[in-house]
Amino acid sequence: MFRQPRHKQKNLNLSEVWKKVLSVKKIIIDEGFCKGCGLCIEACPKKLLKMGKKLSKQGYPLVEIGTSDQTRCLSCALCARVCPDVALKITKNHV
Numbered sequence: 001m002f003r004q005p006r007h008k009q010k011n012l013n014l015s016e017v018w019k020k021v022l023s024v025k026k027i028i029i030d031e032g033f034c035k036g037c038g039l040c041i042e043a044c045p046k047k048l049l050k051m052g053k054k055l056s057k058q059g060y061p062l063v064e065i066g067t068s069d070q071t072r073c074l075s076c077a078l079c080a081r082v083c084p085d086v087a088l089k090i091t092k093n094h095v
Helices: 014-023 039-043 068-072 078-082
Strands: 027-029 049-055 061-065 088-090
Touching: 027 061, 039 049, 039 078, 078 088
Parallel strands: none
Antiparallel strands: 027 088, 049 061
């Protein structure tokens, strides 16, 4: 009576799902727009952002976030709201 799906659905356990969710970047920094003003660093409630050693093409120091810090991000977007150059994009992960 019920039809079987034509494609096989892979069964994922919960830990695999969380690995996929947490592996997605939450903060994306556009290096072409960042001028290293540091406002986002001050705005982050978790203090995950820091001034990096890398310089942009214009010679500005770039803000960076560590890979391990991505999982601690709240996706509150305070950093993106205060950025005068719209250099930050925040994504929210959904299962």
